[in-house]
Amino acid sequence: xxxxxxxxxxxxxxxxxxxxxxxxxxxxxxxxxxxxxxxxxxxxxxxxxxxxxxxxxxxxxxxxxxxxxxxxxxxxxxxxxxxxxxxxxxx
Numbered sequence: 001x002x003x004x005x006x007x008x009x010x011x012x013x014x015x016x017x018x019x020x021x022x023x024x025x026x027x028x029x030x031x032x033x034x035x036x037x038x039x040x041x042x043x044x045x046x047x048x049x050x051x052x053x054x055x056x057x058x059x060x061x062x063x064x065x066x067x068x069x070x071x072x073x074x075x076x077x078x079x080x081x082x083x084x085x086x087x088x089x090x091x
Contacts, residue, residue, distance in 0.1 A: 023049070026056055038083055051083060058087050 023030075034046035054077055061075045077087045 022053070022056065026052055042083070047083075051081070054079070054084060055087060 030047070030049055030052050033052060034048075036046055037043045038045045038047055058075060058077055061073065065073055065075065077084045079085075
């Protein structure tokens with residue numbers, strides 16, 4: 001399935017963003033979230049930069065969906081990570 005994704009023959013797409021630029025924009029939010037409890041069941045475990053980058057990509061695609069209703073794309077975070085489960089569905 002991953003090879004089909006890389007080849008563009010699957011309904012999945014690989015994110016297309018410049019990590020250096022994106023992380024520069026997210027660093028302040030990351031610092032705040034890394035110092036907070038991730039969830040009520042995971043005290044003293046802040047958000048990782050990886051989770052934040054996944055969430056930011058999800059939010060970016062959601063914003064693009066809201067701006068262009070003619071070409072709506074279902075957005076899911078495909079993960080078994082319990083911290084990302086509530087981001088699993090499109091709006």
